[in-house]
Amino acid sequence: RKEVEQDPGPFNVPExxxxxxxxxxxxxxxxxxxxxxxxCRKEPKLLMSVYSSGNEDGRFTxxxxxxxxxxxxxxxxSKLSDSATYLCVVNPYSGGxxxxxxxxxxxxxxxxx
Amino acid sequence: xxxITQAPTSQILAAGRRMTLRCTQDMRHNAMYWYRQDLGLxxxxxxxxxxxxxxxxxxxxxxxSVSRANTDDFPLTLASAVPSQTSVYxxxxxxxxxxxxxxxxxxxxxxxxxxx
Numbered sequence: 001r002k003e004v005e006q007d008p009g010p011f012n013v014p015e016x017x018x019x020x021x022x023x024x025x026x027x028x029x030x031x032x033x034x035x036x037x038x039x040c041r042k043e044p045k046l047l048m049s050v051y052s053s054g055n056e057d058g059r060f061t062x063x064x065x066x067x068x069x070x071x072x073x074x075x076x077x078s079k080l081s082d083s084a085t086y087l088c089v090v091n092p093y094s095g096g097x098x099x100x101x102x103x104x105x106x107x108x109x110x111x112x113x
Numbered sequence: 114x115x116x117i118t119q120a121p122t123s124q125i126l127a128a129g130r131r132m133t134l135r136c137t138q139d140m141r142h143n144a145m146y147w148y149r150q151d152l153g154l155x156x157x158x159x160x161x162x163x164x165x166x167x168x169x170x171x172x173x174x175x176x177x178s179v180s181r182a183n184t185d186d187f188p189l190t191l192a193s194a195v196p197s198q199t200s201v202y203x204x205x206x207x208x209x210x211x212x213x214x215x216x217x218x219x220x221x222x223x224x225x226x227x228x229x
Contacts, residue, residue, distance in 0.1 A: 034217075043203055043220035044156070087156070101218060103148075105155035 003027060005102040006088050013078055020074040021089030021107045028039050033064055034089040038106065045086055047073075075109075083111045092094050116140065119204050119221040126194050126228050134189040134224050136204030144207045145187040146171075146218065147179060149200040156203065162187055194228045201225050 006023045012018045030070040037054075048055065049069045050062040061074040075082055088104035117138040127134050138145065147159040148171075158171030162181040176198060178190045189200055189205075200226045207216040 043222050045220070046217045049217075101158070103156040105153070 002103040003092075003102045004088055004090050006086075006107045008105060008107060010108040010110050012110050015078060015080060017078050018074065019078055019109065020072060020075050021086065021109075022070050022072045023104050023107075024068075024070045025088075025090045025102075026069070027102075028066075028069060029091045030090045030092050031045055032091040034091075034101075035060075035062055035073050036087040036089055036103075038085045038087055040084075044103075047086070050068075058085070078111045080111050080113060083109055084106065114182045117204060117206055117219055117221040119202075119224050121224060122222070122227040124227070126191075126226065128195055128228055129193050132194055132226070133189045134191075134202055134204075135227070136187045136189070136221055137185050137220075138187075138204075138206040138219075139185065140206060140208075140219070141184060142206035142208050142219070143184070144209065144216070145181065145203040147177070147187070147189045148203045148205065149173065149198075150203060150223075151200050159189065159202075169212075194226075199226060199228045 001024050035047040036044040038044040039046045048062050049055050050064045052064050054063040059076045063072045085106040085108050087106045090102045120135045132183045146161045148156045150156045151180045157173050157178050158172055159173055160179040162168045165181050165184045168179050168181055181187055204221040206216040207218045
């Protein structure tokens with residue numbers, strides 16, 4: 001089983017719609033979770049961290065379900081500028097040393113006018 | 114400089130040649146990282162450094178070496194390039210390193226390397 005799995009998409013969504021995607025992770029001891037955004041041929045940038053209680057930042061809502069080992073990202077009132085690849089990222093660090101963040105392969109989102 | 118820079122932006126290299134990719138950050142971050150990104154495989158960690166003077170191996174370290182002589186610089190060297198090292202290479206840094214848990218990683222703009 002891959003460590004971090006995402007549906008690669010593409011998700012083709014009309015402007016103004018709500019879209020959600022999930023990501024599953026295999027390491028139950030993972031400590032922290034993030035969504036990064038990557039535009040075509042650009043570097044990844046942090047979109048939001050994902051806390052156990054769930055968190056919201058404007059049109060974006062992230063949730064963590066530790067029991068089922070998945071995180072989700074919900075985008076409301078989608079904009080053309082939301083078109084990008086969204087990377088699910090997990091920090092497996094458990095005190096034994098830094099092994100690096102584990103990145104999913106990304107979900108490609110296309111917002112259509 | 115503001116943030117993290119990488120050089121060169123892109124490079125075409127003959128197989129067997131030695132190449133060093135440069136990475137510099139001005140944020141005084143403790144930790145730095147090198148990733149490669151390949152289509153269909155996502156980002157994979159090559160090497161990392163939690164603090165100046167220390168380095169560690171990531172998921173795909175073979176064929177690569179790094180050094181961390183100071184806080185700001187973290188060069189990645191390909192001793193003898195092979196075509197399978199054709200990729201986009203991203204350098205990243207974070208204030209405290211992975212032991213910091215919720216530490217955000219900041220990425221450089223990337224280097225596109227082609228090995229022929």
